[in-house]
Amino acid sequence: xxxxxxxxxxxxxxxxVQKREQILERAAEQFNLLxxxxxxxxxxxxxxxxxxxxxxxxFVKKEDLVAAAFLRSIEVHSARVAKSRKIGPPxxxxxxxxxxxxxxxxxxxxxxxQEVIIFGDLxxxxxxHADLVWPKYANLFRSVRxxxxxxxxxxxxxxxxNARAHTLISQFMRSVFWLPDYEVDDFExxxxxxxxxxxxxxxxxxxxxxxxxxxxxEDYPAPAKVSRESFLxxxxxxxxxxxxxxxxxxxxAARLNVxxxxxxxxxxxxxxxxxxxxxxxxxxxxDAQRHAIAAERLGADQAAAAASVLVRRQxxxxxxxxxxxxxxxxxxxxxxDMLGQMGRIVTRFSGMISDGMVDGSARACDARVAGEMLMAxxxxxxxxxxxxxxxxxxxxxxxxxxxxxKGLFA
Numbered sequence: 001x002x003x004x005x006x007x008x009x010x011x012x013x014x015x016x017v018q019k020r021e022q023i024l025e026r027a028a029e030q031f032n033l034l035x036x037x038x039x040x041x042x043x044x045x046x047x048x049x050x051x052x053x054x055x056x057x058x059f060v061k062k063e064d065l066v067a068a069a070f071l072r073s074i075e076v077h078s079a080r081v082a083k084s085r086k087i088g089p090p091x092x093x094x095x096x097x098x099x100x101x102x103x104x105x106x107x108x109x110x111x112x113x114q115e116v117i118i119f120g121d122l123x124x125x126x127x128x129h130a131d132l133v134w135p136k137y138a139n140l141f142r143s144v145r146x147x148x149x150x151x152x153x154x155x156x157x158x159x160x161x162n163a164r165a166h167t168l169i170s171q172f173m174r175s176v177f178w179l180p181d182y183e184v185d186d187f188e189x190x191x192x193x194x195x196x197x198x199x200x201x202x203x204x205x206x207x208x209x210x211x212x213x214x215x216x217x218e219d220y221p222a223p224a225k226v227s228r229e230s231f232l233x234x235x236x237x238x239x240x241x242x243x244x245x246x247x248x249x250x251x252x253a254a255r256l257n258v259x260x261x262x263x264x265x266x267x268x269x270x271x272x273x274x275x276x277x278x279x280x281x282x283x284x285x286x287d288a289q290r291h292a293i294a295a296e297r298l299g300a301d302q303a304a305a306a307a308s309v310l311v312r313r314q315x316x317x318x319x320x321x322x323x324x325x326x327x328x329x330x331x332x333x334x335x336x337d338m339l340g341q342m343g344r345i346v347t348r349f350s351g352m353i354s355d356g357m358v359d360g361s362a363r364a365c366d367a368r369v370a371g372e373m374l375m376a377x378x379x380x381x382x383x384x385x386x387x388x389x390x391x392x393x394x395x396x397x398x399x400x401x402x403x404x405x406k407g408l409f410a
């Protein structure tokens with residue numbers, strides 16, 4: 001990733017290392033704000049008062065910088081995980097890791113720590129860059145797995161432990177989108193509410209309504225091969241798998257074995273694709289919520305039913321929901337609009353939990369945080385099969401929905 005052979009042959013100077021670190025810090029800010037697709041090498045260069053020629057002394061190509069930013073983020077997160085792995089039983093380790101994570105986000109807000117790139121665009125990496133970064137990220141996952149379970153449980157029940165590790169990582173990842181709504185002085189309180197829900201769950205003791213699985217009438221059929229829905233589903237899968245850049249018109253058409261002309265017959269322009277996929281998401285989320293409200297009387301049971309529909313659906317031919325990280329691929333103004341629509345869906349989930357506290361089906365908890373955690377669980381279910389290889393529609397609810405209602409270690 002360095003500019004020349006001579007630079008690789010000699011140890012870089014302290015000044016070079018310091019400037020490189022500054023570039024990585026500013027790159028994380030730019031990529032988080034504009035997305036890996038939207039931020040250019042020139043944007044990052046300007047943020048550290050360099051021109052394009054000068055920044056290439058540190059990173060020849062934008063892809064080099066992106067990969068280095070991800071490696072830096074993995075290193076920062078791994079350092080915290082390593083500390084939590086060394087103390088107490090799993091629940092103590094999880095509490096410690098949550099505390100360290102919230103403290104890290106607090107220090108970023110106060111300027112005591114530097115931002116790191118979020119992992120939402122990790123799948124945008126290709127070729128040698130992906131080969132370099134993904135094994136490091138997999139090692140980070142394994143380290144988190146060693147936080148949430150002891151070696152014996154990892155060996156005996158790897159399926160459940162992997163789902164538990166994915167739960168914790170996913171909750172951290174999505175919190176980047178909602179923690180900025182809180183004053184930094186509230187972080188300690190929010191952390192306490194977050195860990196309470198994570199460990200103790202949302203359902204009231206003895207409540208079992210959450211264990212029912214609500215099926216939509218059509219039971220998640222695959223869409224017609226050549227339809228707007230099939231193009232949006234293929235695009236969603238490709239964006240989730242490879243990032244926005246990987247979802248080319250050619251690849252979408254090839255996945256469906258149709259022509260590019262068929263794509264443009266159903267989708268006006270590729271630039272509209274992410275927004276169209278999110279609108280599909282919103283419709284599916286709202287439909288699941290409406291069905292759950294109609295089918296269940298108690299608030300927590302409504303939340304569990306909607307979550308079960310959405311998690312189960314994503315393990316079927318009907319396909320995944322678009323990961324929220326795709327918001328990094330759209331311009332900031334459009335992103336604000338999408339976040340506003342997502343916020344209304346989260347508010348409805350929060351309302352279900354509030355109703356559950358009134359009717360006795362939910363534990364006393366922070367309904368706002370609960371809504372965000374429900375959305376994080378539903379959103380991350382699209383990647384569940386990447387970490388739990390034998391997940392099915394039938395066991396996904398037990399593995400992934402139940403822990404948020406009964407507690408991470410239930």
